[in-house]
Amino acid sequence: MSTSLPMTNPPLVCWNCHERAVGTHFCPSCGKVLQVPAKSDYFAMFEMPRKLWIEMGSLEQKFLQLSWKLHPDNFVNATPEEREISLKRSSELNDAYRTLRDPVARVEYLLAIEGSRKEGQNKQQAPPELLEEVFELNESLDELRGARASGGDTASLRQNLEAAEKHFEEKLSEVDGQLQTAAREWDKAVDESADETRRKGVMSKLNELLNRRSYIRNLVVNVQKELL
Amino acid sequence: MGRIVGIDLGTTNSLIGYVDAKTGLPKCIPGPAGSTLCPSIVSLDPDGSIIVGEPARRRLLTQPERTIYSVKRLMGRGPADVQSELKLFPFRIDPNSNHVIRVRLGERIFTPPEISSFILRELKNWAEAYFGETVDRAVITVPAYFNDAQRQATKDAGKLAGLEVLRLVNEPTAAALAYGLHEKPAAAGGKVAVYDLGGGTFDISVLKLIATNEGDIYQVLSTNGDTHLGGDDIDNLLQAFVHEQILQTDRIDFSPHGELAQELRKELIAVKHKLSETESVTLRFPLPNGKVFVHEFTRGALEALIRPVVDRTMAPVKQALADAHLKPGEMDEVVLVGGTTRTPLIRRTVQEFFDRKPHTELNPDEVVALGAAVQANILDRGVQNMLLLDVTPLSLGIETYGGAVAKVIPRNSTIPASAQELYTTGVDNQTGIDIHVLQGERELAKDCRSLARFILRVPPVPAGLPRIEVKFLIDANGILQVSAKDIRTGEQHTIEVQPSYGLNDNDIERMLEESIEYAEQDFAERQVIEARTEAESILAATAKALANPSAASLPGTERAKIDVFVAALREAVQGSDYKQIRRQIDELNQATEHLAELLMNSALQTALEGKKLAEV
Numbered sequence: 020m021s022t023s024l025p026m027t028n029p030p031l032v033c034w035n036c037h038e039r040a041v042g043t044h045f046c047p048s049c050g051k052v053l054q055v056p057a058k059s060d061y062f063a064m065f066e067m068p069r070k071l072w073i074e075m076g077s078l079e080q081k082f083l084q085l086s087w088k089l090h091p092d093n094f095v096n097a098t099p100e101e102r103e104i105s106l107k108r109s110s111e112l113n114d115a116y117r118t119l120r121d122p123v124a125r126v127e128y129l130l131a132i133e134g135s136r137k138e139g140q141n142k143q144q145a146p147p148e149l150l151e152e153v154f155e156l157n158e159s160l161d162e163l164r165g166a167r168a169s170g171g172d173t174a175s176l177r178q179n180l181e182a183a184e185k186h187f188e189e190k191l192s193e194v195d196g197q198l199q200t201a202a203r204e205w206d207k208a209v210d211e212s213a214d215e216t217r218r219k220g221v222m223s224k225l226n227e228l229l230n231r232r233s234y235i236r237n238l239v240v241n242v243q244k245e246l247l
Numbered sequence: 248m249g250r251i252v253g254i255d256l257g258t259t260n261s262l263i264g265y266v267d268a269k270t271g272l273p274k275c276i277p278g279p280a281g282s283t284l285c286p287s288i289v290s291l292d293p294d295g296s297i298i299v300g301e302p303a304r305r306r307l308l309t310q311p312e313r314t315i316y317s318v319k320r321l322m323g324r325g326p327a328d329v330q331s332e333l334k335l336f337p338f339r340i341d342p343n344s345n346h347v348i349r350v351r352l353g354e355r356i357f358t359p360p361e362i363s364s365f366i367l368r369e370l371k372n373w374a375e376a377y378f379g380e381t382v383d384r385a386v387i388t389v390p391a392y393f394n395d396a397q398r399q400a401t402k403d404a405g406k407l408a409g410l411e412v413l414r415l416v417n418e419p420t421a422a423a424l425a426y427g428l429h430e431k432p433a434a435a436g437g438k439v440a441v442y443d444l445g446g447g448t449f450d451i452s453v454l455k456l457i458a459t460n461e462g463d464i465y466q467v468l469s470t471n472g473d474t475h476l477g478g479d480d481i482d483n484l485l486q487a488f489v490h491e492q493i494l495q496t497d498r499i500d501f502s503p504h505g506e507l508a509q510e511l512r513k514e515l516i517a518v519k520h521k522l523s524e525t526e527s528v529t530l531r532f533p534l535p536n537g538k539v540f541v542h543e544f545t546r547g548a549l550e551a552l553i554r555p556v557v558d559r560t561m562a563p564v565k566q567a568l569a570d571a572h573l574k575p576g577e578m579d580e581v582v583l584v585g586g587t588t589r590t591p592l593i594r595r596t597v598q599e600f601f602d603r604k605p606h607t608e609l610n611p612d613e614v615v616a617l618g619a620a621v622q623a624n625i626l627d628r629g630v631q632n633m634l635l636l637d638v639t640p641l642s643l644g645i646e647t648y649g650g651a652v653a654k655v656i657p658r659n660s661t662i663p664a665s666a667q668e669l670y671t672t673g674v675d676n677q678t679g680i681d682i683h684v685l686q687g688e689r690e691l692a693k694d695c696r697s698l699a700r701f702i703l704r705v706p707p708v709p710a711g712l713p714r715i716e717v718k719f720l721i722d723a724n725g726i727l728q729v730s731a732k733d734i735r736t737g738e739q740h741t742i743e744v745q746p747s748y749g750l751n752d753n754d755i756e757r758m759l760e761e762s763i764e765y766a767e768q769d770f771a772e773r774q775v776i777e778a779r780t781e782a783e784s785i786l787a788a789t790a791k792a793l794a795n796p797s798a799a800s801l802p803g804t805e806r807a808k809i810d811v812f813v814a815a816l817r818e819a820v821q822g823s824d825y826k827q828i829r830r831q832i833d834e835l836n837q838a839t840e841h842l843a844e845l846l847m848n849s850a851l852q853t854a855l856e857g858k859k860l861a862e863v
Binding site for chain 1: 413414457459461462464625626627629634635636657660661662663664665666720721722723
């Protein structure tokens with residue numbers, strides 16, 4: 020089903036001159052901006068393989084180059100049809116850049132287009148090895164809220180929570196490190212044209228790490244909110 | 248097509264600008280009184296005509312109930328939003344206002360976009376008189392932190408004024424364009440902070456300037472602000488302070504927004520302005536009881552009074568920097584925009600925070616309009632050497648189960664931006680899916696700004712079978728568009744989105760019809776009338792001169808020539824081509840030069856040499 024070879028967009032026919040247009044963004048025969056092909060994805064838009072390590076400098080450069088050409092500012096005096104296409108294409112370009120430059124969003128997106136992203140069955144459920152710490156954290160949060168409501172002393176409780184926040188932030192960077200390692204495994208699998216089983220294995224690992232990350236991240240955000 | 252102008256539709260003043268083709272530099276266009284500032288004040292004359300700008304300002308004192316200022320504060324807002332404003336601003340909100348505020352001026356009721364359209368139309372007239380041609384396309388600036396409804400209201404105002412609004416540009420971004428910072432070598436790749444405190448709104452934008460082979464890109468990294476924070480708030484503090492003083496000493500209560508309160512406000516604004524230049528100013532204000540209220544204001548006291556306003560700007564500044572992942576010291580340039588930034592306290596505060604002397608070279612009142620003109624020029628000629636990439640100031644979200652909000656487009660996303668969401672049904676034969684779109688950073692729908700609610704129609708089939716992809720797209724103006732597609736059939740749905748706080752198409756249609764009643768005549772029409780009037784006077788003068796006895800010495804050939812041009816001008820006047828009328832006026836003027844000379848009294852001859860007949 021899915022292929023991870025460098026993708027070029029499937030051939031399509033230019034809406035304007037009806038020539039077969041094999042270019043990515045503009046029709047090679049009439050120069051008009053092309054519709055987004057139905058099967059396009061963010062990696063293909065930047066003419067990049069579906070790999071997780073991206074050189075940020077060249078991503079930005081490509082983004083800026085395409086912005087020059089696709090931005091609606093270029094089409095103010097164009098036909099309504101071209102204006103519409105420009106709006107669609109430049110929004111997709113911006114969406115693609117926003118997604119690919121963020122390492123976590125990039126993994127999520129890759130899994131989504133590879134058909135392997137599965138959100139946690141129950142987002143509220145803690146990963147087993149974190150259960151005890153999460154239990155303690157929730158207790159501290161309750162105590163802080165209670166002390167605040169009754170006007171009691173919150174200083175020591177705040178200190179506890181600050182320590183917990185730091186702890187979970189460390190966990191978060193731990194997961195980020197694991198994500199990076201798994202991402203390298205993915206890229207290697209792509210480079211070596213690995214079989215479906217190996218790819219699935221890496222993807223399921225990435226998927227699990229994403230769920231774990233999102234859980235810990237929620238914890239950190241919740242604690243930060245209480246500490247504000 | 249006519250030229251594209253740039254308009255700063257401000258809370259206090261509005262301006263219109265263009266880029267001079269010869270110099271390539273932006274310029275503001277002066278009005279009939281010679282100033283480029285058009286006070287954003289609108290008054291309804293008892294005869295039904297609309298008065299805008301400086302003449303309307305005078306009516307603030309004489310006819311406050313027919314006159315409105317700071318209407319920008321009401322744009323895109325609902326009646327519940329503005330309750331706190333009503334204590335401070337003399338807005339007479341119609342009690343029948345529902346989703347759109349309606350304001351009473353005398354015996355008529357208007358929406359904020361209509362009132363703004365009167366200001367835009369006035370500026371359009373300035374530009375048409377200046378260029379001698381029709382102006383029908385514009386770039387209009389809005390506060391960067393304006394939400395969807397406020398932007399849509401501004402676009403509606405443009406439409407009602409007979410302008411095609413090609414782009415809404417964020418004010419701080421426009422200011423950065425006006426400064427042309429990309430031309431400074433130090434700024435290549437540089438980071439710029441624009442601090443924009445106007446009459447009623449505060450914006451902070453952080454930009455990155457990027458030099459590429461194609462040209463320079465102004466990329467906005469983040470923006471933040473407060474659409475209800477500005478010089479008006481300083482004026483309100485001053486006014487409240489003096490009201491309290493007068494209430495204490497003379498037992499005079501100013502609360503009703505009458506003539507006296509407006510008079511005092513005017514004086515206090517003058518005091519505020521002077522305190523930017525001098526250390527102390529004495530206010531002498533005559534009271535109705537015959538006494539005079541005297542108070543010496545020092546700059547120090549003013550600063551103590553307004554510090555809360557200045558402090559309120561700092562939270563958005565910090566948030567914008569955090570969102571751009573930058574520290575205050577990492578800014579290469581800092582730009583101050585908006586009349587309120589003339590206040591020394593603000594200049595000092597900004598300079599200390601960024602540890603950098605801010606740019607103040609351009610007139611802070613004009614800089615936004617100048618930037619709008621630059622963007623208008625870019626749109627007119629196509630992107631050639633400068634491109635602007637702006638962001639959406641607020642996250643776009645969809646209400647989910649339990650009143651929570653799922654963010655689909657995060658704040659500070661480069662626009663245009665879009666997001667797709669897939670919807671299906673929960674029960675068999677369900678025919679509609681309720682969708683609520685919101686804007687804001689809070690997690691619960693009730694704390695965010697409602698943009699629109701609509702029902703997605705689906706065919707009555709078993710639950711879970713429909714698969715409808717809804718696309719939310721924020722265009723380059725920061726305005727939301729919604730479309731839907733049935734994944735199974737590929738069928739495109741059109742969605743009628745009823746804005747939560749805005750005019751719908753029918754409202755606009757009706758207002759467009761009504762606006763004709765208020766519209767001044769079309770530019771060309773006015774030109775024809777003026778040219779005809781002038782033609783009539785020269786024709787009358789010619790007839791009178793030919794009847795004079797001294798005209799007898801005119802050679803026959805010249806007399807015949809004059810007759811030909813008189814006939815030609817008479818014919819031109821019948822038509823409606825003002826350029827043709829003007830040409831014929833010039834021809835006749837030339838043909839009658841000799842006649843004019845003959846008629847001149849010999850004593851006056853030297854003094855009047857070269858004068859046209861009509862002037863004798």
